Amino acid sequence: MPQRPRDPRASLSLSLMLPLLAALAAGLPGAPARAEEDKRLAQTREIARRAQAAAQAAQQDAATQRAEVARLQAELQARQREAAGARQQGERAAGQVQQRLLDAQAGQSQCQQALQVQQAAQAQCQQAQTDTQARQQQLEAQLAEQRQLTARLAALLEESVASMARTETANRELHTLALQAVAAWGQAPDPAQAPSVLGEPFLRLSQARRESEAERWRQRIDALRAGR
Known part of the structure; x- marks a missing residue:
């Protein structure tokens, strides 16, 4: 029986994960303007959305691999029963199925690892989003404080001019x-x-x-x- 090709979606999940990890490694800069913070917040949300989509794809791939493993195991048992009448042919078929089973299990392991990486990346994105929102609130508080200080200085200046x-x-x-x-x-x-x-x-x-x-x-x- 010909060997079934490996599902390319596991590689696709990894390819989506690499840009995400690169974006997270770049980090968020220190305290900039409010418009730049809004832009970074939007980028962080987009990364989180992509990470969620990639995680869902990885979960679907894992479910597909589990179903494939179950099907191959059933096929292996059937082949083993048929091997009673034709041992050599059954052994060759069992070897092929066993190899496919190993490949499927390896693919499932890769999908599970990719899923774990995606979940960790998603958690980091959520934390980055929380940090960005906290920084934005801090900037807004500082801006309000500066406005109050400016108003007080203007009042003092007006009083000084009047006194002069x-x-x-x-x-x-x-x-x-x-x-x-x-x-x-x-x-x-x-x-x-x-x-x-x-x-x-x-x-x-x-x-x-x-x-x-x-x-x-x-x-x-x-x-x-x-x-x-």
Whole structure:
């Protein structure tokens, strides 16, 4: 009896598994932008979907192999019963069936191993998806915190600008009052109120000194205001 070819679906499951393992080995990068995290999350979900499909295919292959093993075992028993009349022919047929049985069992073992690998890969994909969602939530929390901080800084800046405006207004008023006081102090006294015994020359000298002193005060006040 010709040897039955091996089912290619076991190799197909392995070929689907290799890109999946390569994607998992690449890992997910550290903390990027939110759009990149969404893209990676979608990729992770697609990998998980493919892994699930591959696992289902592997399960179907395993069931097919088990059915094939049972059928071959039944055929082997039938061949052994027929070998009572034709021993040599029966032994050759039994050898062929035995080889096919070994091949089927080897294929079943490969399918089971592939299924285990696919299940492990699926678990890793699910864990990666969970980690990605956790990172996304963390990024959203950080973004909300940054927005609150920005709002507080804007309020402080607005208050600082208002305070500076109030200070500037007060400085201008103080400067005006100081100049007015100096101007009033530097004005010439009323001759009617000055002592007559001192005479006009003394009054002129005193007035000149007052005006000079008033000018020095004005310059000092202007310098203080300019250097505030």
